[in-house]
Amino acid sequence: MYITARERILLEILVHASYDVSHVQLAEATSVSVRTIQRDLKGLQRTVRFFGLNLIRNKDQTISLQGNKEELLNYLQSMETTEYTTEERQGLLLVRLLNSKEPIKLFSLGSELGVTTATVSADLDKTSRWLETYSLEIIRKRGYGIEIQGLETNKRRAMSGVLSSHLTEEAIYEAVYDNEVQGQIIERLLNIVDTAMIKDVLLTVRHVKEENFPHMVDQSLIALIVHATLVIERLRQGEPIYMDQDQLEALEQMEEYTLAVKLGRALEEAFSIDLPPEEIGYFVMHLRGARISGSNEIPFEEVNAELIGRIKQLIRGVEEELNVKLYDPSLVQDLFAHLKPALYRIRQEMKIANPLLDRLKQNYEELFNVTKRQAEIIFSPLLIPEEEIGFIVLHFGSTLERSKRSVELSALVICPSGIGSAKMLASRIEQEFPEVNSITNVSMFELGSYQMNNYDLIISTVKMENERNAFHVSPVLTKEEVRVIRLFIDSLQVERPTDIEEFPEYIERSPFDDIAELSAMMKAFLQSIHLFSSQAVWQGIEKSMQWLEGKGYVTRWQDVALTLRNREKVGGLAIPDTGLVLYHARSESAVTPFFLLIDLEEEMKLMSMADKKEMVERIILMVAPASLERYKLEFISYVSTLLIGSKQQTDIFQKGNQQEVKQMLEKECRDYLTMFIQKGEGPS
Template identity: 30%
Template sequence: MKINERSKFIINELIKRNTYVTASEIADLLQVSIKTVTRQLVNVEKILNENDLILERKTSKGMQIIGTEEQRQKMLEQIQSNGLHEYSPVERQNIVLSHLLKSQEPIKLLTLAKLLNVTEATISNDLDKLETWIKKMNMNLVRKPGLGIYLEGLEKDIRKAIISHIYKNLHEKNILNVLNKQEKNIKLKSGTDKFLLDLVDKDIIQKVEKAITTVVERENYNLSINAFSGLVVHLTLAIQRLLKGEIIKIDTKFLTELKKKKEFDLAFKISEEIAKVFDIVVPEEESGFITMHLLGARNNYQEGTINNYDNFALIKIAKKIIAIAQEESGIFIAKKSKLLIGLVKHLGPAATRIKLNLEIRNPLLNEMKEKYPQWMKLAKKAAKPLEEKLGVNLPEAEIAYLAMHLGSTLEDASLQKARKYNVLVACPTGIGTSKLLASQLKQKFTNLNIVAIVSAININYEFYQNEGIDFIISTVEINEATIPVVIVNFMLDDKDIDNIIHQMQLLPDENSGEYHKDNKSLVEKLSELNLFGFYIKSILKNFFYQDMVNVNSKEELCSFVSIYLLKENISQILEADLKSREEKGSTIIKDLMLLHTKSKVIQNLTVGIIQLEKSLKINEKEISTVLILLVPDKVDEKALETMGVLSESIIENTNLLDILHQGSKAEIYLELEKIYTNYFKKKYKKVMEG
């Protein structure tokens, strides 16, 4: 039996891992959608059954191959020796469409039939199936006996079709890496990928990416990764078409309106840079084309978009959407200001995209349809006010965006009535990464009560079991733990969130216990506040700042910090402690490095900032600013909590990172004072009222 390339890859991956693997993980490896993987599994299951193997599937766990070692090895040998390429109907149709979109000349049926090793009748049948999609793209499929087949349509529709075809089959988050073929771990997994990549000229896309980066950085204009990726792909195709003499046409009146937008200035500068790089004349219409994409990609609504909707109009629509969602779900969310603000920010660009008839992509569309059909159904009903205002039905991609906004708020609201879980957050020291993690957990889960932040190597299990701890969330492995542990990254990703939810589902519905502290006397409360004040004073008093530090490695950085802070006879101990902590993994947040540890030679809580003379490459990121957090080896939880406030603030305080990167010593110190003033006020209220 012939086995296509994707089936080979999936079978090989499942046998190699010999454990449960999710469709999402396979999709990431193949850079395709989950839907594509699910479709391929039908073929995979058939192949496995013919070889006396079973594809076992379990909800929330994934899938794995069941069979003897001998059967699995025999299957591996078969797929490795199977050198014949047999494309599935979907893969074959993708290849045919790629050729039609790329070619400016008619293509013979016989040419495509030979290429794909099928009959002309099969190709003709594939074309019948493609025709619906082609018409949806406002194009015609022309078949002329004796001459061949070709696509007929306006330049803007052909470009839109090419882009839609690429994004439909290549994973959104890796689009530029795949098209550039820059990352070593990205390989072409099937013949269809090759034909998709042939639609985009590699040399052109690299030059375009550089040209856009040059202008965007020079003009200090912010673009999201997806918006930047989309603009690069759009412009690359535009240049390829320009070089072939294909020019986009925009209505003169509409172009005049576009030229009034401030985005047109940036678009014009990008066009100038493109013209210089490629030594071509870029028509004004192309600047209008770029402007449309800048308008449609904006993350925040601003007045004066092409729709001319003011904030008041968008707020009215958003409130109507929320009212419908509330009525349909039975969950009260009308007073969720975060939801209203999020919807208003989204509706402006959404209306622009629809008005300008831009290609709307949502990389999570398939996942939303598969995992959250109830939110998609609800969002479809709630979208009516926007549809009535625009006079069109919203595409599925936009419905999915609304579902994401509404669904997360509705889930949070329903969780508030659900069981609360008492958890510990752990990292190697209990200083830096654990606080970063705790901050994100508070944002993601309303039903988690973080009882304490602890060091993973020193947990009093008996004490915390008695206090009703349900499980531990840790950034490192914990051996011989007597409380369930969920291992996550210090910067939470979707898989980590799924694992935490899975752990909640494993626990009984009733709380194992309720964490509470004994009632304290006034003297005890004042002593506790005095201790927090002492630790804050220690941090501010021992704050240090040093710029123009010249080091060539992480090891040299650890050595510099140790010698800078301590006498020579004990600095080596701190250096060893810092290096030991770094061996467990560096902590990098948006180009800021956290260098932190516990050490017996540190006497007081110490915070410092080091600005490097030249950047260091750590974890594939260029680092120029280092935040130092040091605590004595034996300190209580209150000291760790006080020090951890800074780590937590990096996630919650959007201005702090800028100040740490660019501020003077005095400016950074003032920011520390603000942070700890607010912290002490909250702590005072909690201790006195607790």
């Protein structure tokens, strides 16, 4: 079966998603428009049907895969991809040209990448603009071929840049420690830098790092490892290394020079090579440009008063524009630790990737724009690129989102993107989950030193396999990710304080709090909708309860089933003249309200609410937590009235499939929420 590169990305997203994915998210992931995604879905539907799956397209512009995904997942993992995404192809193109000593024919490049010469030509137009930032130029001559011209220094920086942007922390970790390589682009790039050598370089660099620069973040460590590996391979091939003599002399006067010498000597001993002075100079540049996390020993007020002054001006400017309070000594220190190497990188035209940039600009638009505007004023005439602005926004965002901690759970946070991302994620965890009072931040390379079973919760920005309490999230922690983690935390049956005097900040609630909570509850309620079939009533109820426990909606399914049995003893539950029976209750073991349907394989006679026997075809299960605010209970009551609402609604409950019932309830939820907002009422 032929699957394009974009289809591969879409399928990988959908097959791993535990929630409905929006058209916008798919468009962002594949760098195309929403309209293109909508066109692609028809072909995608045909592809998934081949694997016995159904592509569910919801009215709210979200998509999900329905069915057993195992066969599709196995196929995606085993397939040999013959087509690259645009970004992958351009990355390979750059590496090929930067690594070549001679011009390469256009036709040869097209053959290697499996595309037409016209596509290669278009890719060259785009990559040439990227190369300009490194003062490099693509030369194209008919009959001569294609080559990159410029200083060797700049070629080395560009090669390191393109490799580091594709060889992520997760990819390096998998290749070095798991002996697995996920993705053909990664496999081809790792052929440029030998995996075995990367592992040896990593061990050598880490040994020096632990003693001399322990707070370097994974992203900078990867760049340094890639650079050092390329150096060793070039030296072994007898290639000369160049650097302007004046630049080298300036680098030798910098404070990082001593560390660079230590690193060089360690590599010389490990690989039996002789590093020239120029290479020590390149190490100085990497160390000066490295991003440092968690350093608490920098006497920043004394070392760089001018930079501290500008940082304080930046904070004041953002505070005034947004009318918020940001200033905190730890924020100043964190920004200093980030900006000191960042400003050096900018002056040296050293590029840095920020994979969170697009999401930050979208989710924190006002904060991003204000920070960018203030940075342009404060640091003028130096222009701060948007990638660095994004990291500054992460620091500001983490400060804005700090909230009261509780005293219940411990969390291990694995976030290799740096202190800004780690703090942002930690603060989001604190804000959303007051039960978490202990947070430990680690990188992927430090993971082996920690016992994961010592933590109640593991939250990681890279995938963790075979850990029940591990959650793969983004550093900004989306609402859907919050919902999934919330269900898990609640399933731990943690006892929460109920005395309102312990939480005085909760006394005054805004109506917006109620709107947000009601909306979140509705979303979880709609996602719980599922259709089962069963030969008998209680066989179906117990099967569905076990399914709910696996999804995190209930903590002990046996308790909920017992509550429903006790409710059945009180009186009939069948709804007259509908063929429906409604099992409903409130239970301590219910985490959030849910709604299930069970079709009986044969009609059964059950006692009705009118104390008569009724023929029943479908069971409806609707359970809510024992403790639930009145305005939330009112919504649950409203849903129960829909069962005997209009004839059209009753018909859907009677005969509709899972999707039809869900679509009808989605509309009712939107209408109810609109009414709730217009009333502007909170809990009475």
